[in-house]
Amino acid sequence: MPTPRIGVFVCHCGLNIERTVDTRAVAEALSRHPAVAHVADYDYMCSDPGQGLIREAIDAHRLTGVVVAACSPAMHEPTFRRAAEEAGLNPYLVEMANIREHCSWVHHDRAEATRKAIVITRTLVEKVKRNHPLEPVEIDHVDQCLVIGGGITGIQAALDVAESGFQVILVEKGPSLGGHMAQLSETFPTLDCSQCILTPKMVEAARHPNIRVMTYSEVVGVSGYVGNYVAKIRKNPTYVDPDKCNLCGECAVVCPQSVKSEFDRGLVERKAIYIPFQQAIPSSYTLDEDACLGIRPLRCSECAKVCEPGAIDFDMRPEIVEEEVAAIIVATGYELYSPTRLGEYGGGEIADVIDGLQFERILSASGPTGGAIRRPSDGRTPKRVVFVQCAGSRDPENHNAHCSRVCCMYTAKHALLYRHAVPDGEAVIFYIDIRAGGKGYEEFIQHATEDERILYLRGKAARVYRDGDRLVVWGVDTLSGRRIEIDADLVVLATSIEPHPSTAALAKALKIGCGSEGFLKEAHPKLRPVESLTAGIFVAGAGQGPKDIPDAVAQGSGAAAKAISLLARETLTHSPEVVTIDESVCGGCGVCVAMCPYSALSRNGAGVAECNEVLCEGCGTCVSACPTGAAQLRNMTDAQVRGMIEVALADV
Amino acid sequence: MPKAKLGIYWAAACGGCDCSILEINEQILDVAAGAEILLWPCAADAKYEDLRNYRNGEIDIVLFNGAIRTEENREIAELIRAKAKYLVAYGSCAHTGGVIGLANLSERDRIFETVYGPRERWPRTESSLDGCVLRLPAFRTQLTPLSEAVDVDFTVPGCPPPREIVRELLTAVLSGDLPPRGTVFASSKNLCEECPRERTHERIGRILRPHEAEPDPEKCLLDQGFVCMGPATRGGCGAVCPAANMPCTGCAGPTADVPDQGAAMLNTLASLVGAGEEGETTMADEDAVLMQIEDIIGTFYRFGAATSILGRRYRERANPTDLD
């Protein structure tokens, strides 16, 4: 490296620094440093004239590096780096010595504070001496975005990205868009008809010129990195041509095979050839090959015989397509904790103990009972419905530790809708707390508590069991201190919300993390809630954590905004302060590969480690684990750290 | 071509390095033919007076094995430095202080007490009987590698240096075709590069000492929980210990950019335990695994104690508020 000629600029920051630190003495001490070619001290270095001092000095003194002794780099590092760049000095040759937040503002003795300021400034001179000029890493990208999950969150995200002018592929595992929201009857707190507000969005997504919808499809593999992902998507055969199907339904009439309906949550059956719900998008029937008597070889073809438009095609095969995308939004949603895992509430064996989504289907006008409240066992109208909140949630010893966030609200909704449909009915709700934080939520709960035939009992329901003809809920009312035994006609469990079962495998394929409860992990719980730790992959909706529709939609838009900001740039840039591997020293032990949370390191064909600069975030954890010193962090090498230590401990 | 003037000296040593020179088998005949051995106390009688009488730089190359333990070691190291054109730190003891560097963990008085018993029986630097004076070299308070005493031109690591390396060195010596000063006769990479075992980076669930389990001969020893120093050790020895189903003990010292081999390996091992699956609940398990390493200094500093501040015994002050 050439002989260092470093410029040191000591800021008074008005009196903020000058009151306690003798800035002139600092400048004077540094002027005697062999690597320092120029010093100056000034009132406000961040001001225009202050920055001008730096620019002029770079020119006049041919500076090879700059140290500004002033406030925290968190305040003004970009300011001074830009100033230097304008004068033709590489911005990565500029460092700040924090002699304000870490010195003048926290010490009182002038001599001690000045001494410490000199030492701190010297450590940064030591660092900048060995900094290399760096250029940001530039990445080209394609103009397409992938959205995984066709529920309300994925639909919203896809629409937002598409509206910005970029291409979107929307992949949905099931035969139709809509997700769980399509199964709901009304949504709290407004009691909007769920399908009425959802289906227009589904249609918009399907019709949008920038969105390609792939239903009955799954993402089976992803390779590449931000801006340049390659997604492998398997399109499963529906055996029905959606362009020809006219929804007449004759195929389902003649189909001999029935299985439990997923859409109706097992309350009724559907045929092997079916449409999940009338407003399904794509507007087409689907033949479920696992439920069918057999396609290869063809065992039955009754459906094809009655299909007038000839939409049925038994020759369809799974198709794997590869799509290049710049960003991926993961909106895979949730599934409910199965009642079979709640042994204390009947273990899924009692027909009249159902979960929240099953009750939604019963409430729904387009559901198996046409909106009439009828219980599964005998079709009778239940006169007393007992609702059990926190079924499987908030229970770290036995089930899930987390709160599922929406159950207090939907249970109140269920109670209100039930009461509306069965005016002489009675609703009993076992609750631990009521969580109603959204807009209008508290008022909604009050509305439910005011109904004289909705009884809120504070206590956990301990058991639900059959006793002869009786269905009994056994619990406690903590406010009166009494044990409660209630005969119920129907029990609705607000079961715990979990990430969709496909989440874990998909997260692994995408190399993004899941938290301890299996939900998609966000980059930072407060400041980066819709980004994953992998650049270019975003997370949104209930897959990231239990949430209501407004929050899910907001996150969908948030993730879309992140994707758009990526797509809208000509090239993507990435900090160059990343890890380098000295191939002449690296023995390929692979320890670094095991350290990296971003999967930025790998062993290449030559058997040595290689760092993908685009994925590397520059934490240096691998550098610390490297047993040979082959891995180093640009502009924070071991040699630089050792130099700084030496200076930090030397006598002034 | 004139014969190479060769010297081989042992300081605080076990004799293994001198034997290692014979490991070159029939090449020893080339050495006998092509070199004039001016000094080799292990194999031939010579007096220090002879050594002093050589001109400065007269000996082409001296292979110096053993560490600096006594004043004699130091004195002769300086003398040899003057008389040799090239000085080679040969073997682990000369290079890093070697296994005997672990003596630095004990104070000299404690060593003498253990070896000799009561103070009256301790060897004295000067004693006399019947008008005759016997002088013994002083036992220095710390053992050091050769490079602490004099400038070293080449280094041959290993305990002892492996056969192929010794061959390479002696071929260079005999031909006069020596590499640049400062060259280390070993790989610049760590042992993992030449180790044939399969690395899967499984979670290290326990730490094992070699006698505690039968290692799987195909899989990486570190993956299996044995403390193999390979990642923090220079290769070039052909990974003979892992090939013999024993973990590497680090005798060749660290790669060039690592000042403290033991710290590097300690760091690497701590990094690996639990890596990739950490959470707030895993810390107790990770600690339990790390607690299975019993003798940390002995494990990580077996050959490098003399090169690290950890290879010493310290006494914290009794009255810490006294300034002195």
Added chain:
Amino acid sequence: MSDRTDRFEPKIVAFLCRWCSYAGADLAGVSRLSYPPNVIPIRVNCSGRVTAGIVLRALERGADGVLIGGCHPGDCHYVSGNYKARRRIALLRRALEESGIDPRRVRLEWISASEGMKFQRTIAAFTDEIRTVGRSPVPETTAEVGADAEG
């Protein structure tokens, strides 16, 4: 001149992670909290950048104490760097103990960006503790390489 010259003033180096503890130190400054001036901060991106070797180098060069500041477990900006730092420092402290160096000389503290007061308390407490533990025996012992007159 203060009256501090008549007592031992420890020299301490602190490695502070950019996202949490360095920001916590900034907050202590913004809040005008005060603490002793014995600690020289060195900013690293992550506490995971700190190695046993770096800490030993500081002790070798005369540090009486070494402080490492990182994010709370689960909050590391880089996911898991702080977990690695924890294990490394834990093993190093045991090694220090084996050598007779008081392991209290090396402290790892979790300080978030919002914990200005915790930063202040940590610096004050650590400086006090090192004052109690005393001057590091490392420089003196490592200088003791020469022979002794009496064999």
